[in-house]
Amino acid sequence: MSIGSTVPSSPWTLAQRAARMNPSIIREILKVTEQPGVLSLAGGLPSPDTFPIEAMREATAKVLAEAPREALQYAASEGFGPLREWVAAQLQRQGQQVTPAQVLITTGSQQGLDLVGKVLVDAGAPVAVETPTYLGALQAFAPYEPIFTSLAGDAEGPLPEALARLPHDAPGTRFAYLLPNFQNPTGRVMPEARRQALVQAAQAARLPLVEDNPYGDLWFDEAPPAPLAARWPEGVVYLGSFSKVLAPGLRLGYVVAPAELMPKLLQAKQAADLHTPGFNQRVVYEVIKGGFLDSHVPTIRTRYKAQRDAMAAALAEHLPEGSEWSAPHGGMFFWIRLPAGCNAMALLPGAVAAGVAYVPGEAFYAHAPDTRTMRLSFVTLTPDEIRQAVGMLGGVLRRHLNEELEETTP
Amino acid sequence: MSIGSTVPSSPWTLAQRAARMNPSIIREILKVTEQPGVLSLAGGLPSPDTFPIEAMREATAKVLAEAPREALQYAASEGFGPLREWVAAQLQRQGQQVTPAQVLITTGSQQGLDLVGKVLVDAGAPVAVETPTYLGALQAFAPYEPIFTSLAGDAEGPLPEALARLPHDAPGTRFAYLLPNFQNPTGRVMPEARRQALVQAAQAARLPLVEDNPYGDLWFDEAPPAPLAARWPEGVVYLGSFSKVLAPGLRLGYVVAPAELMPKLLQAKQAADLHTPGFNQRVVYEVIKGGFLDSHVPTIRTRYKAQRDAMAAALAEHLPEGSEWSAPHGGMFFWIRLPAGCNAMALLPGAVAAGVAYVPGEAFYAHAPDTRTMRLSFVTLTPDEIRQAVGMLGGVLRRHLNEELEETTP
Numbered sequence: 001m002s003i004g005s006t007v008p009s010s011p012w013t014l015a016q017r018a019a020r021m022n023p024s025i026i027r028e029i030l031k032v033t034e035q036p037g038v039l040s041l042a043g044g045l046p047s048p049d050t051f052p053i054e055a056m057r058e059a060t061a062k063v064l065a066e067a068p069r070e071a072l073q074y075a076a077s078e079g080f081g082p083l084r085e086w087v088a089a090q091l092q093r094q095g096q097q098v099t100p101a102q103v104l105i106t107t108g109s110q111q112g113l114d115l116v117g118k119v120l121v122d123a124g125a126p127v128a129v130e131t132p133t134y135l136g137a138l139q140a141f142a143p144y145e146p147i148f149t150s151l152a153g154d155a156e157g158p159l160p161e162a163l164a165r166l167p168h169d170a171p172g173t174r175f176a177y178l179l180p181n182f183q184n185p186t187g188r189v190m191p192e193a194r195r196q197a198l199v200q201a202a203q204a205a206r207l208p209l210v211e212d213n214p215y216g217d218l219w220f221d222e223a224p225p226a227p228l229a230a231r232w233p234e235g236v237v238y239l240g241s242f243s244k245v246l247a248p249g250l251r252l253g254y255v256v257a258p259a260e261l262m263p264k265l266l267q268a269k270q271a272a273d274l275h276t277p278g279f280n281q282r283v284v285y286e287v288i289k290g291g292f293l294d295s296h297v298p299t300i301r302t303r304y305k306a307q308r309d310a311m312a313a314a315l316a317e318h319l320p321e322g323s324e325w326s327a328p329h330g331g332m333f334f335w336i337r338l339p340a341g342c343n344a345m346a347l348l349p350g351a352v353a354a355g356v357a358y359v360p361g362e363a364f365y366a367h368a369p370d371t372r373t374m375r376l377s378f379v380t381l382t383p384d385e386i387r388q389a390v391g392m393l394g395g396v397l398r399r400h401l402n403e404e405l406e407e408t409t410p
Numbered sequence: 411m412s413i414g415s416t417v418p419s420s421p422w423t424l425a426q427r428a429a430r431m432n433p434s435i436i437r438e439i440l441k442v443t444e445q446p447g448v449l450s451l452a453g454g455l456p457s458p459d460t461f462p463i464e465a466m467r468e469a470t471a472k473v474l475a476e477a478p479r480e481a482l483q484y485a486a487s488e489g490f491g492p493l494r495e496w497v498a499a500q501l502q503r504q505g506q507q508v509t510p511a512q513v514l515i516t517t518g519s520q521q522g523l524d525l526v527g528k529v530l531v532d533a534g535a536p537v538a539v540e541t542p543t544y545l546g547a548l549q550a551f552a553p554y555e556p557i558f559t560s561l562a563g564d565a566e567g568p569l570p571e572a573l574a575r576l577p578h579d580a581p582g583t584r585f586a587y588l589l590p591n592f593q594n595p596t597g598r599v600m601p602e603a604r605r606q607a608l609v610q611a612a613q614a615a616r617l618p619l620v621e622d623n624p625y626g627d628l629w630f631d632e633a634p635p636a637p638l639a640a641r642w643p644e645g646v647v648y649l650g651s652f653s654k655v656l657a658p659g660l661r662l663g664y665v666v667a668p669a670e671l672m673p674k675l676l677q678a679k680q681a682a683d684l685h686t687p688g689f690n691q692r693v694v695y696e697v698i699k700g701g702f703l704d705s706h707v708p709t710i711r712t713r714y715k716a717q718r719d720a721m722a723a724a725l726a727e728h729l730p731e732g733s734e735w736s737a738p739h740g741g742m743f744f745w746i747r748l749p750a751g752c753n754a755m756a757l758l759p760g761a762v763a764a765g766v767a768y769v770p771g772e773a774f775y776a777h778a779p780d781t782r783t784m785r786l787s788f789v790t791l792t793p794d795e796i797r798q799a800v801g802m803l804g805g806v807l808r809r810h811l812n813e814e815l816e817e818t819t820p
Contacts, residue, residue, distance in 0.1 A: 011644075015528070015532045018678075021681065024677075027680070053474060057471070060470045064470065068461065068466070070659075071659055072463070072466070107661075107683040111682060111683040114681060119424060119425060122426050123533075125425075136684070139677075139681045143528060143678065172423070234421075235421045247482035247483070249481055249482040249485060249687060250482065250689055251686070261422060263433070267431040268431060270549065271520075271524060271552070272521060273516075273518050273524070274518055274546070274661070277660055277661040277687060279690070280687055280689070
């Protein structure tokens, strides 16, 4: 096996782009941390207590009773018509101008990222991302060999100036990939003014946006402002997901795209897997069509908010002085910056040995990772477990800082 | 919107590869032919009468009762362990040396084609295909911008000489894509001797093979010879599917790859959709684990064989002199070569107006299509409908040939 050339021992030659594919560091970490006895704050796994199992039972029985032949047959690459209509109606309610014809159902929103990369990214073309950003998006785009540009940002998201400078700094940038709501990994949400400023800068620069919104429904205090796509429909591709509000194991997401992009996205979808399982689409439609999410999502919010509160309190109690974070107003993650002298990756083995796991933040940077950062998920463990886990993490950090102090003190 | 350059009216720039994506001609034809009153021989849709609806009901209920949280949660990118073990055991029975670690569960075998293209094909690299070949594979590989080489063949498959000449004719060919069993679209099956000769030629040329086997279980008279992968495990990627033996709407397939390719295929899979729906994998495993297919697949064979026989008899009765075909020994398709003066694409609108649809064969060629060919599916319609449809098709062809004769007779 070789990249771009042939080695006598193997008949296979890998594509150049294979060099840009890497094992997910999170995946590798999850493997290590899936030991019994380790409390994991690493995974971004929704709490299975929120999965609507009874509703799924009823819906699968209904689909298999009423339309089994249609549900099990090949189906349209665009997705199941009524589900596309539901998505369009739902987005209209949050202010987006969307017709069902602009909705493409995907096999999880991860596939939406892959299709966007396939249709929009050439080798060597710049793609702008937040600093830090969602690792899965870097992995989805990377095989199409872009040059990533990291947008400078603050607690409210990327800086509009950074976007405005792109035509100069990275001419030909294909799009900026943005997560306005409770971003993975930082948990930050873009306020109304930042959204306005970013869209204005993007329009002025003729720079399209790819807006990823898996967490928008998981707000604890107030709903986030209207999406970027509502402000510039022809310049934004919008990605949504059922993974966080229903269940990820169904692999159901969607892409909403300007009409001009739909034919190529659809052709890419067809080439990728013909269509998303029709059975899953019909079952989910059956679950949600009567307004199920209107009562279900608030129960998730309540649960996650309590877990967020537990983690906020535990962090305040246990993290060493000099640690920085702010409590997220939604989503699934705390983002921590450790005191000087702490390297989150280097500290991980000791933490796992002590019984707690997290994801080092460096995984989420396209460039120049801040090695003092870490991502903690608060949705998988119970509040009691969260307190215990954060307590252990605090102990690991304090011991490390004390040892450092001893070493540097004569 | 533009390809490789920016047009003022749109902020979007498409990737170069988008120019290689095209609407599926079959899909366009299916749209036209989905009119009420048209008997369609066009689609490659398995008969829904074969879908194991009762077994699906039991299996979904069982999965949602016994492991709902696991089935609905994020899962491993490789696939559900017991299903991977089942696939490996099943392939071992047909002579392949396969471990579960070599099995990657995919979202239909179409995704397997996409992942193979992603990992193995560079822009400008040659990829060899049969003449004609599966349209979906051309669509899956095309976005990776290969140069297709069409392998000359006969009724037994591609010619070993054509494979042997590839290092000279198309140096650097990444792989030859072959469908040994009841090929789509021709229905042809490679006999034992041809398989041996092709693998020998491939080994001598150090040319890897991608073997696609969606139809191998659908034999009517005798099981086909052992797969190519059994003869050269380290040089063959093998693709399988549950679409034809259970139901396509579940989108479940698999890739079996030499160990050296697995890491990159897995990384490509993870980037593409994280994992195939765990719910679907567990339900299918529940359906098949007790040997269900051993009794189920023979019922599909019996049904399709009767439909094959009905079509063979109807073709003999109704097709005009000079038409060429041979009855397939398995699979889903007849491949017809019409008499001189017939263009299958040009004749399609008239056929649809008369109430019968088919797929013009030219869709299946990478180069130099034979415009006199057409593909007829015999698995979707009943024997009575098949007789009626072929009767109408014969009428359309005879009228056309008579008109031609009148025009050319002074």
